[in-house]
Amino acid sequence: MFGLKADACSIPMPEVYYGLDDYAKSTARWCPGCGGHSILAAVHKVCKDKQYPPEKTVCVSGIGCSSRFPHYMGTYGFHGLHGRAFPVACGVKFRRPDLHLFVITGDGDCCSIGAGHWVHAIRYNMKMVVLLFDNGIYGLTKKQTSPTSALGTHSNTHPHGSVVPPINPLQTTLGFSNVSFVAQTTDWHPAHLQATIWKAADHPGLAFVRIVQRCPMFMKDLYGDMSADPNSLILLNHEKGIDLDPAIAKSFKRNLDHDPSDLGAAREVAEIHDGIPVGLLYQNTENMRYDDYGAHNLGMSIDDKSKALDALLDRYAI
Amino acid sequence: MDKHTLDVLDSSKGHGTKQRNKIDQAIVEIVSDSGEGAQKCGQSLGQISAKMGNGVWTVEIIPAEIQPPARSREGASGIRVRFGAKKITNMGDHAGLVVALNEQVLYGRLRQNAYKEGTVLLIENKWATDENPEIRRQYAEALTEFRSEGFDVREIPMETECLKLVMDARKGKNMWVLGLLCYIYDRDMELAEKQIHLTFRKKSQLVIDVNINLLRAGYQWAEDHLDVHYEIPPMKVTDDQVVMNGNEALSLGIMAAGIELCSMYPITPATSASHHLAEHFEKVGGVVHQAEDEIAAIGFAVGASYAGKTAVTITSGPGIALKTEFIGLAVMAEVPLVIIDVQRGGPSTGLPTKVEQSDLTAAIMGQTGDVPKIVIAAATIEECFHFVILARKLAEAFRTPVFLLSDANLATGVQPFKRPQINRDWFSLPIDQSAWKEGIRAFDWSPETGISKRPIPGQRGGMYTLTGLAHDENSKVAYDPEINQRSSEARSRKFAAFQKTLKPPTIHGDPEGDLLIVGWGSTLGAIDEGVEMARDQGLKVSSIHLRFLFPFEPGLADLFARFKKVMTIEINYSDTLGDPMITPENRRYSQLAWQLRARTLVDIECAGNVYGQPLGPGQVLEIIKKQLA
Numbered sequence: 001m002f003g004l005k006a007d008a009c010s011i012p013m014p015e016v017y018y019g020l021d022d023y024a025k026s027t028a029r030w031c032p033g034c035g036g037h038s039i040l041a042a043v044h045k046v047c048k049d050k051q052y053p054p055e056k057t058v059c060v061s062g063i064g065c066s067s068r069f070p071h072y073m074g075t076y077g078f079h080g081l082h083g084r085a086f087p088v089a090c091g092v093k094f095r096r097p098d099l100h101l102f103v104i105t106g107d108g109d110c111c112s113i114g115a116g117h118w119v120h121a122i123r124y125n126m127k128m129v130v131l132l133f134d135n136g137i138y139g140l141t142k143k144q145t146s147p148t149s150a151l152g153t154h155s156n157t158h159p160h161g162s163v164v165p166p167i168n169p170l171q172t173t174l175g176f177s178n179v180s181f182v183a184q185t186t187d188w189h190p191a192h193l194q195a196t197i198w199k200a201a202d203h204p205g206l207a208f209v210r211i212v213q214r215c216p217m218f219m220k221d222l223y224g225d226m227s228a229d230p231n232s233l234i235l236l237n238h239e240k241g242i243d244l245d246p247a248i249a250k251s252f253k254r255n256l257d258h259d260p261s262d263l264g265a266a267r268e269v270a271e272i273h274d275g276i277p278v279g280l281l282y283q284n285t286e287n288m289r290y291d292d293y294g295a296h297n298l299g300m301s302i303d304d305k306s307k308a309l310d311a312l313l314d315r316y317a318i
Numbered sequence: 319m320d321k322h323t324l325d326v327l328d329s330s331k332g333h334g335t336k337q338r339n340k341i342d343q344a345i346v347e348i349v350s351d352s353g354e355g356a357q358k359c360g361q362s363l364g365q366i367s368a369k370m371g372n373g374v375w376t377v378e379i380i381p382a383e384i385q386p387p388a389r390s391r392e393g394a395s396g397i398r399v400r401f402g403a404k405k406i407t408n409m410g411d412h413a414g415l416v417v418a419l420n421e422q423v424l425y426g427r428l429r430q431n432a433y434k435e436g437t438v439l440l441i442e443n444k445w446a447t448d449e450n451p452e453i454r455r456q457y458a459e460a461l462t463e464f465r466s467e468g469f470d471v472r473e474i475p476m477e478t479e480c481l482k483l484v485m486d487a488r489k490g491k492n493m494w495v496l497g498l499l500c501y502i503y504d505r506d507m508e509l510a511e512k513q514i515h516l517t518f519r520k521k522s523q524l525v526i527d528v529n530i531n532l533l534r535a536g537y538q539w540a541e542d543h544l545d546v547h548y549e550i551p552p553m554k555v556t557d558d559q560v561v562m563n564g565n566e567a568l569s570l571g572i573m574a575a576g577i578e579l580c581s582m583y584p585i586t587p588a589t590s591a592s593h594h595l596a597e598h599f600e601k602v603g604g605v606v607h608q609a610e611d612e613i614a615a616i617g618f619a620v621g622a623s624y625a626g627k628t629a630v631t632i633t634s635g636p637g638i639a640l641k642t643e644f645i646g647l648a649v650m651a652e653v654p655l656v657i658i659d660v661q662r663g664g665p666s667t668g669l670p671t672k673v674e675q676s677d678l679t680a681a682i683m684g685q686t687g688d689v690p691k692i693v694i695a696a697a698t699i700e701e702c703f704h705f706v707i708l709a710r711k712l713a714e715a716f717r718t719p720v721f722l723l724s725d726a727n728l729a730t731g732v733q734p735f736k737r738p739q740i741n742r743d744w745f746s747l748p749i750d751q752s753a754w755k756e757g758i759r760a761f762d763w764s765p766e767t768g769i770s771k772r773p774i775p776g777q778r779g780g781m782y783t784l785t786g787l788a789h790d791e792n793s794k795v796a797y798d799p800e801i802n803q804r805s806s807e808a809r810s811r812k813f814a815a816f817q818k819t820l821k822p823p824t825i826h827g828d829p830e831g832d833l834l835i836v837g838w839g840s841t842l843g844a845i846d847e848g849v850e851m852a853r854d855q856g857l858k859v860s861s862i863h864l865r866f867l868f869p870f871e872p873g874l875a876d877l878f879a880r881f882k883k884v885m886t887i888e889i890n891y892s893d894t895l896g897d898p899m900i901t902p903e904n905r906r907y908s909q910l911a912w913q914l915r916a917r918t919l920v921d922i923e924c925a926g927n928v929y930g931q932p933l934g935p936g937q938v939l940e941i942i943k944k945q946l947a
Contacts, residue, residue: 025781026794055778060621070783071795076775077783078624080617081643087614091621091629092775094607095578099625099775117617120610293605300603302576302745308601309573310740316560316570318369318734 014051022054023047025074030065035187035213039131040072042194043102046201047075057100060089062109065140066133066213069104083114086121093126094294100201101128108138111147111167122176125205126291129197132169132208135215136222143218150222170270170281173208174263180287181207182266183242183280187214188227191248192235192278199242204285212276226276234272236260236279338504338549343373343402345410346503348495349427350419351388352381352395355492360397361732362496362513366505367399368561368734371552373406374399375843377932378730379427380671389453394423398432401503403551406733407698407843411936413437415502415546417495419476420445421460430931435468438546440498443473472544474498479539483531493529497536504549507537558737564702564728564840565591568658571706572630573602574738576745577656579629581607581619586670587726588634588660612640616657620648623655624784626749626774628710632658635677636667638684645719646685647786649809652761652772654713654720656706661725661839663930672930673726675839676890678909681721682868688806690813692716693868695723697842700735701865702728707744714746716812717772723867725889727840727932754780759791761805768811813869820866822873827853827860833945834881835861836922837888838910841933845887848938859942867913875918885923886911887941889933892926 023044030036047057057075061067063082070077080088089103103121110118110132121130137155138144144157148169152161173182181203185196193211200207214223226232235252236242240260256277258269266282346363350356357378364376379396386393400410412434418424418441427433445457464471480487480494493514500510511530518526562570568591572580580599582592596606609615612633619629633641638659648655661677663669677684681693692712696702702724709720754773760782762770773780788796788805796802825834826846837845842863849861860881864871878884892908893900907915908926915922925941 025783053778054781055776058625058775059783071785073783074781076773076781078621079783079785079787080620081647081786084613084617084644087609087617088621088624091579091581091607091618091623092625093621094605094618095622095627096625096775116610117614120614294607297600297603297605299748302742305573305576305602305745306740306742309570312570312573312598312601313560313737313740316562316566317737318365318559318561 016053018048018051018054020044020048021074023074025072028072029068031217033214033216034065035135035211035215036066036069036133038187038190038193039133039211039213040069042190042197043073043131045194046197049198050201052100056098057102058092059102059104060085060092061104062106062114063140064106064109064138066104066106067109083109083112084117085109086114086117089128090121090124090126090290093128093291095298097127097291097295097298103128103130105130105132107132107134107136107146107148107169111169111172115147118173119176122173122206122208123178124290125178125180125287126289126294127204128206129200129203130206130208131197132210133213134169134210135213135219136166137215137219139215139218168270169210171267174267174270174282178287179208179282180205180284181280182210182282183207184210184212184276185278186212186223186227186233186276188223189233189278192242192244195242195244196279199280203283205287205289232275234275234277236269236277236281238280240283241280338547340549340551342404342550343400343406344415344503344548344550345398345400345413346499347379347396347398347413347416347427347432348492349379349394349396349416349423351393351423352383352385354395354419354488356396356419358517359492359496359499360399362510362517363499363505364399364401364732365561366500366509366513367401367503367550368559369509370506371555372401372550373404373553374401374561374732374734375406375409376400376732377409377727380730382669382671389420389422389456391422391425394426396423401550404553408847408935409731409844409932411934416440417474417499418442419491421457421464424460424464430929433469436470438470438472439464440472440474442476444475444477446473479535480532483535484528490529490532493532494536497533497538498540498544500533501537501540502544502546502548504547507534559734560737561732561734562699563590563730563732564696564699564724565660565730566594567699567702568632568660568706568724569594569598571703573599573604574703574740574744575628575656575707575710576747577628577630577706577710578604578746579607579619579622579627580604581609581615581622581629581631582633583609583612583615583637585612585634585637587662587729588632588637588658590729591632591658591660612637613644616641616644616655619655620644620653623653624775626776628654628714628746630656630658630706630710632660634660634662635664635680638677638680642685645691646687646689648719649685649689649691650687650786651784652717652770652809653784654717656709656713656720656722658706658722658724660729661723663928669930671726673840673932674890674928674930675723675725675841675888676909676928677723678838678867678890679912681723682913688810690810691719691721691868692813692816692866693721693723694866695839695864696728697839697863697865698735699728699731699733703738705865710746712816716816717770718812723839725840731840731932749774749776751776753778760793761789761791761808763791763805763808767815768808769815770808817869817872820869820871822877823862823864823871825860825862825877828858829860830880831858831860832882833857833859833942834878834884835859835938835942836864836884836886836910836914837861838864838867841887841889844933844935845938847935848942851935851939852942857942857946859946864910867910870917874914875920878918878920878922883923883945884920885925885945886914887933887938888924888926889928890926891928892924
């Protein structure tokens with residue numbers, strides 16, 4: 001009719017459409033007010049908007065409050081060992097380029113017991129989104145000093161105040177070889193949090209996102225006031241940066257122009273202490289990816305394998 | 319056994335004659351400082367002999383350092399080659415002939431009881447005229463000492479002869495020595511020259527030519543100057559054969575199993591398996607991942623396996639210690655994984671280049687909590703190949719980590735065996751990406767067998783979160799006290815189900831008698847040969863060799879009941895009754911003995927030591943005699 005083909009007006013619809021419910025599973029058992037809840041909601045939203053098939057999505061975590069995360073996802077999950085999310089995630093990804101990977105780790109998990117793997121995961125630069133839930137305290141074991149606790153933090157292991165200066169996870173990550181994506185956001189700005197995870201999910205390599213997270217149970221004072229103060233966040237502006245709705249961008253009181261292709265400038269941003277810079281500190285899409293190497297000879301047939309093995313055995317024949 | 323060899327080597331008998339004496343076997347050592355190519359020389363001799371149809375076993379003598387100080391007694395680097403008219407299954411006891419590139423390294427081997435009265439020592443004589451008077455003194459003193467101890471010492475002008483052909487005799491002396499040995503043992507020179515072509519295939523024609531000239535010169539010199547000349551008839555071998563060391567066999571087994579990923583961290587003596595894999599794995603669709611540490615190595619393999627890709631991690635004692643937590647996770651979350659442990663001396667850093675069978679307890683019980691899993695041990699180089707295939711299948715069938723134990727003796731030992739006929743069923747299948755069957759849970763433990771099928775990421779409807787926390791059939795964290803008990807029962811029952819599929823071990827010797835020797839791992843050849851020697855002397859002794867260490871092969875207690883005494887012989891530590899403080903109550907047993915005692919309630923005796931040396935058949939004979947005295 002009217003020279004149009006029958007389906008010319010219809011909107012192409014995927015065979016399966018995933019709703020938010022498809023990414024959710026069981027009720028999150030974090031404390032009320034914990035930053036984890038909003039991060040979980042943001043990941044659900046990004047997965048849904050990207051229509052990642054839940055069966056093709058894997059969330060890998062270590063141990064700690066944050067690492068319960070995979071249990072609350074309707075995807076595949078791996079809740080492993082303290083500090084060892086990175087090696088597991090890298091192993092999952094190495095020969096499975098088809099899977100979408102999220103790594104969920106905390107400040108103790110990533111920056112203390114698993115710090116050795118952190119260095120190398122950044123160097124391997126395999127495609128995955130790494131979410132560092134950084135609340136500056138050990139929560140699950142009930143308030144011990146973490147490697148990111150500010151100097152002088154009172155905790156059960158340092159009742160008179162912590163005595164060693166903290167690790168700066170941004171600066172540290174920016175210092176690792178082959179680093180390709182470093183961003184920072186907070187749990188209390190859902191729009192920015194989502195936009196950051198979206199950008200991270202698009203990155204061809206390992207996207208490291210430090211999420212400044214509140215712990216109302218053990219570190220009420222750390223970000224409690226900041227989260228209520230619009231002056232505490234400094235939005236990093238750039239056309240290559242996080243793609244934020246202009247109306248929302250306008251709501252930030254403090255802004256800083258920052259080119260995320262400039263590693264030196266990113267290191268200066270990482271040292272800002274009179275506020276929390278949020279946005280993309282650094283991105284390089286050209287870096288070598290170890291998962292490309294890992295997947296280079298996938299899918300060889302058993303016939304080809306046995307032929308190659310037979311030829312190899314010839315070398316040992318007598 | 320090498321008595322025959324020694325008789326013929328007796329210099330009083332052979333002098334001045336050129337006759338070839340037929341002998342049924344020989345044990346030869348080449349020892350030197352590190353980097354003088356002794357191992358290449360011995361490996362070549364082994365290869366040539368295997369190609370001539372002789373039974374062969376070679377074992378490397380490796381110092382702990384890469385380049386220990388020259389002429390040091392502890393720095394002996396080299397190789398032992400045992401070859402004969404029959405199948406050779408172990409390194410034997412005392413060498414009949416030794417080529418030493420300096421006299422000092424012999425002291426280290428003497429201390430290890432590698433030689434005995436009458437052993438022929440062919441020693442480089444350049445030290446007699448060294449410009450350093452201290453070295454001249456040492457040389458003279460050593461030779462006097464060796465002669466007084468009854469060794470048949472011959473001074474050989476290796477350096478002088480090699481310098482006629484090359485500028486630097488340090489490079490090439492090994493091939494001159496190979497020529498010398500080819501004359502002594504009447505080796506096929508055409509095969510020897512082919513072997514040189516193979517050894518130096520990556521080098522220039524000039525290098526090959528020089529080495530062939532050295533080989534020929536060594537042969538000629540021996541013909542002109544030596545009275546020792548033997549013939550060792552070949553075996554009648556009808557099967558196609560391959561010859562390799564145990565680590566190469568492991569590597570080829572990994573490929574034959576269709577494993578796609580080897581995740582490792584360098585550690586002696588396991589690493590050479592990964593070297594071999596790194597060179598060839600690509601051709602069969604696999605990749606080696608060198609991880610940042612031992613923990614990451616197993617974590618990476620666990621991750622890959624969780625994602626459906628067959629994986630192996632290969633290490634040695636200290637690596638196993640570091641991997642402990644991940645092994646526990648793999649047991650708890652039922653992740654299939656092959657863990658290869660090429661055992662070395664322990665505990666801690668221990669004896670990195672020496673053999674021990676000390677990781678058995680760690681493999682079976684070394685993790686915290688209740689950690690049942692399959693533990694198997696290869697007894698021969700051929701089994702190093704086939705057991706990887708077995709381990710991979712068991713890991714997947716029973717959804718479990720499987721330990722495959724090898725050791726430094728198998729790792730560097732070289733032996734010919736029947737060429738594997740490649741079977742398509744060995745290879746792992748491509749991962750299942752079909753939709754997960756509705757209603758089946760992630761851990762749907764069968765009440766009868768404890769076995770469950772696992773979903774693989776990518777399977778629609780199979781989504782679950784693997785966890786090391788106690789969990790129910792849906793992999794949900796257990797808050798109910800019943801769940802941990804129930805899931806532990808399922809994880810244990812799998813191995814009872816597996817045990818039902820095993821056959822009792824075969825007995826070597828009569829099914830009843832005065833003494834039964836029980837062994838495991840690389841000691842098979844030495845124990846069998848030692849038991850044969852004892853039986854030839856009329857002793858009523860038999861042996862069995864266990865391949866399955868957890869669970870055990872069935873019927874052990876019944877089998878033990880037919881012998882008056884049962885004992886294990888192992889290369890690991892045990893207390894000796896009669897030593898200070900040691901009583902039957904506080905005595906610590908060798909590791910298999912301990913397991914057998916606990917699991918069969920039989921009063922098992924044991925003999926174990928930690929000298930770091932492979933077991934010899936003569937040692938086995940001595941132990942048997944002492945036990946039956």
